Amino acid sequence: MSVPRFWRRLKNLYNLIGTHCEKCGGFFYPPRNMCPKCRRNGIINPFKFKGAGVVVTYTIVHTAAKDYSKLTPYILAIIKLDEGPSLTSQVICDHSQIHIGMRVKSAFRKLGEESDKGMIYYGTKFVPMEEKA
Amino acid sequence: MRDVAIIGVGCTEFGELWDKSFRELFVEAGVSAIEDANVQGGKIDALYVGNMSGGRFIEQEHLGALIADYSGLASLNVPSTRVEAACASGGLALRQGILAVASGYHDIVVAGGAEKMTDVGVETTTDALAAAADREWEGIMGATFPGLYAMIAKLHMHKYGTTQEQLAAVAVKNHHNGTMNPKAQFQNEISIETVINSLMVADPLRVFDCSPITDGASAVVIAPAEIARKYSDTPIYVKASAQASGTISLHDRPDITTVDATVAAAKWAYKMAKLKPKDIGFAEVHDCFTIAEICAIEDLGFVKKGEGGPATESGMTALGGKIPINPSGGLKACGHPVGATGVKQAVEITLQLRGEAGKRQINGAEIGLTHNVGGSGGTAVVHIFGREK
Numbered sequence: 001m002s003v004p005r006f007w008r009r010l011k012n013l014y015n016l017i018g019t020h021c022e023k024c025g026g027f028f029y030p031p032r033n034m035c036p037k038c039r040r041n042g043i044i045n046p047f048k049f050k051g052a053g054v055v056v057t058y059t060i061v062h063t064a065a066k067d068y069s070k071l072t073p074y075i076l077a078i079i080k081l082d083e084g085p086s087l088t089s090q091v092i093c094d095h096s097q098i099h100i101g102m103r104v105k106s107a108f109r110k111l112g113e114e115s116d117k118g119m120i121y122y123g124t125k126f127v128p129m130e131e132k133a
Numbered sequence: 134m135r136d137v138a139i140i141g142v143g144c145t146e147f148g149e150l151w152d153k154s155f156r157e158l159f160v161e162a163g164v165s166a167i168e169d170a171n172v173q174g175g176k177i178d179a180l181y182v183g184n185m186s187g188g189r190f191i192e193q194e195h196l197g198a199l200i201a202d203y204s205g206l207a208s209l210n211v212p213s214t215r216v217e218a219a220c221a222s223g224g225l226a227l228r229q230g231i232l233a234v235a236s237g238y239h240d241i242v243v244a245g246g247a248e249k250m251t252d253v254g255v256e257t258t259t260d261a262l263a264a265a266a267d268r269e270w271e272g273i274m275g276a277t278f279p280g281l282y283a284m285i286a287k288l289h290m291h292k293y294g295t296t297q298e299q300l301a302a303v304a305v306k307n308h309h310n311g312t313m314n315p316k317a318q319f320q321n322e323i324s325i326e327t328v329i330n331s332l333m334v335a336d337p338l339r340v341f342d343c344s345p346i347t348d349g350a351s352a353v354v355i356a357p358a359e360i361a362r363k364y365s366d367t368p369i370y371v372k373a374s375a376q377a378s379g380t381i382s383l384h385d386r387p388d389i390t391t392v393d394a395t396v397a398a399a400k401w402a403y404k405m406a407k408l409k410p411k412d413i414g415f416a417e418v419h420d421c422f423t424i425a426e427i428c429a430i431e432d433l434g435f436v437k438k439g440e441g442g443p444a445t446e447s448g449m450t451a452l453g454g455k456i457p458i459n460p461s462g463g464l465k466a467c468g469h470p471v472g473a474t475g476v477k478q479a480v481e482i483t484l485q486l487r488g489e490a491g492k493r494q495i496n497g498a499e500i501g502l503t504h505n506v507g508g509s510g511g512t513a514v515v516h517i518f519g520r521e522k
Contacts, residue, residue, distance in 0.1 A: 001273060009269060030270040030382075057291070057389055059283035060336040061275060065263055066256040068275045076280045076335070078384045086384040088271045100291050111273060121273065 003119060013123035016106050018085065020047035027083045051106030052129070053081040055091065058098055067112045067121075079104060079126055090125045103129035134235045136358035136522055138368035141170025142480040147349035147468030148318040155191050155249035156203040162350035162473075163204055163245055170354035170364050174205060178239035180213035183226030183246030184472035187215075189261035191249050200245075219265030220421060222246060223351070223475025224376075224505030224514030230355050231374045231516075240360070245352030246477075248470035258346050262471070265508035267382045279343055279422065281383050281509045283335035286424035289390045290337065292439065295427065297337060299442030301328035303423035304341050304466075306451055307459050311466025313493035318347055318468030328423075342423040347468030351477040358522060367487045372500070373405035373517040383509040392506060394513035395432040402502075402515040403434075410434035413517070414498045415457040415485065417478035419506040420464050426450075429504055430458060433515070452493060460485060460493050475505035475514060482518045 011017050018029030022043035026035060029049055035042025058077035061068075068074075075091040075098050091098055092109065104126040111121035143165030145158050153161075159182065167174065182200050187193045201213035216226040223246030230244030250258055263272045266281060289295045305325055311317035328341040354364075361368035379394035380386050386393060403409060410433060418433065420426035427441030435456050436444045444450060450458035461467045461481040464474055482501035484490045499521075505514045 001268065005269070006273075013273075030267075056384075057284040057288040059280050059287055059338075060333075061277060061280045061283075062333045062335060063259070063277070063279065064275060065260040065272070065277055069256070071275065074275060076275055076284065078284055078389065088274045088276050088382065088384045090275055100288065112275065123273070 006119065006121060014108065016049045016051050016124050017046055018049055019044050027085050029081060029085045029087050049081050049083055053079040053104055053126070055098065055100055055102040055104060056080050056086060057100060058091065060095055067114055071112065077126070091127070092125055093128050097128065105129050135237055137231050137234045137355055137371045138358045138361035139353050139371070139479065139483050139518070140356045140361050140364040140368050141166045141172065141354035142352070142483045143169055144316055144351040144477055144480045145349050146316050147347050147470060149251045150348040151251060153348065155187065155193065155247055156199060158249065158348060158350035159200050159245060159247040160203050162247065162352040163243055166243060166245070166352040166354050172241055172354055172364060175209060176241045177206060177211055177243055179233055179242045180204070180206065180211060181226040181230045181242065181244045182213065182215045183223035183475060184215055185217060185219050185222045185248060186261045186264065189253070189257065189264070191252055218512040219507035220419070220469070220471045221475055221505045221507030221512040221514050222472040223477065224503065224516070225475065225512070227353065227476055227479055227516065228374050228376055228514055231371055234355050234357055240357060242355050243352055244355060244476060245350060246473040246475060247350035248472040249348050250346045250470060251348050255346065271382055277335065279335040279338050282422040282424055283338045284383065285389055285428065286337050289424060289427065292390060293442065295442035297329050298325055299446045300337070300342055300423040300427070301325045302445045303420060303426045304328050306445065307420060307463040307465040310452060310460050310493055311462025313491065314462050314467055317462040317466050318345055319462070319466045338422055338424070344421045344464035344469035347470040349468060349470035349473045351473045351480050353476060353479055353483070369483045369486050369518050369520065370522045371516065372408070372519045373402035373515070375401035375405060376512065376514045377401070378512060379510045381508065381511045386510060390428060391438065392428055392432050392510035392513060394510050395429065395504065395506065395515070398513045398515040399433045402517050406517045408500065408517065412500060413456065413502045414500050415460060415495050416502040416504060417461060417463070417481050418458055418504040420459060421469060421506070423465070425506070426458065426463065433502070433504060452495065457495050460490065460495055475503070478503035478505060479516060479518070486518060486520050
């Protein structure tokens with residue numbers, strides 16, 4: 001991904017900032033600049049999520065795309081945040097520990113790197129609730 | 134709106150075709166379709182070309198013009214349009230062609246699809262395919278396509294008790310069908326053990342749960358139903374064409390194990406054709422992964438939600454079963470040149486309904502359905518075809 005494209009999303013990726021519609025009360029992560037329910041009538045503002053959630057489903061990725069191949073095998077998961085929205089991220093824990101329904105919390109981690117001299121992506125991954133982030 | 138019929142079909146062999154280029158593949162499929170329809174090039178009013186990622190796979194865009202030119206139709210200035218909806222590009226190109234003829238705007242239209250995937254390495258292919266998901270919020274987190282479908286499979290297993298063996302049964306069946314399709318990429322039998330002992334790609338999906346990387350092209354010629362018999366003794370009528378959108382990201386879907394876009398497109402298609410799921414004789418569905426076929430037969434209404442695994446294991450979807458699914462071998466065994474797949478499905482239905490499917494012929498086939506999905510469910514296209522209008 002190009003530098004500006006990543007840079008534009010830094011605060012969302014680093015701090016789990018999404019959006020909230022004041023009109024219908026919906027929470028969105030990833031952020032949306034139009035409320036999918038209220039559409040043009042929505043009132044959208046930034047919202048920082050607490051980072052607590054539950055694993056809806058997961059997989060262990062063994063074959064990854066180029067920028068992620070150094071990380072394999074890794075746990076990819078869909079996590080439903082306590083405020084409502086679901087997102088895709090990775091869970092850092094022992095592979096025998098991961099399960100559907102597991103409570104997790106957000107943690108600042110490296111996402112991937114382009115090459116030895118290329119950009120390193122950081123962002124939000126998740127760890128088991130018991131463990132210190 | 135006019136009724137529309139398929140009057141000719143063509144398909145290249147599917148596989149790793151290192152000696153053939155994108156343009157050669159499309160021209161080969163297009164020419165066999167127009168020869169099958171017995172149509173002269175000068176009669177063609179428009180071309181629609183389904184292609185997902187020429188830009189990534191062959192570093193070529195402007196594919197509509199390229200195809201028109203190399204088909205010898207640029208000198209006639211025939212309009213040519215590239216259509217893209219990831220893995221549903223072919224189904225969408227077909228639908229655009231059908232709409233153009235149904236509206237009365239064009240008479241004879243060639244709708245085709247092509248993808249040349251083996252000119253780049255597997256990591257580039259994986260990354261190009263990952264572009265069918267949300268790059269900014271799924272891809273960057275390390276999501277791959279097998280990874281997304283693996284998460285569907287994991288939840289399906291958790292909720293409905295679907296097993297590894299039931300997933301594997303999809304691949305075994307489709308490979309068996311592929312042995313009878315001379316165009317298929319894989320024409321060999323496999324066993325349940327082969328699948329469940331193969332290399333893990335994204336737990337629980339193994340390499341034999343995944344459709345392959347494929348080069349290939351397919352095309353159909355479509356015409357208004359009222360003149361179809363001028364070209365073909367056995368025109369195959371389009372009874373319904375429906376397309377629906379769903380969320381681009383899997384994580385935003387209300388139920389991860391249900392493809393809403395498939396449910397919506399199927400509902401509209403059944404209504405348009407005045408048919409119910411039980412009226413469908415057989416179907417070509419989007420089995421990009423084994424779990425995708427299980428979800429498809431549920432979402433299309435052939436079995437109840439959660440019963441796709443046991444139904445497949447019982448032989449219900451085999452060639453001799455109650456509702457044969459993927460007689461061509463599906464994406465799994467016939468191969469999945471992404472832009473071509475949706476059109477190839479219509480080619481297979483046409484061959485079956487004409488009684489020209491050889492060893493894999495389904496006896497008494499009257500009505501067939503195609504189901505083509507883009508990404509993890511952002512787009513779904515459903516067509517219903519019949520021997521009668």
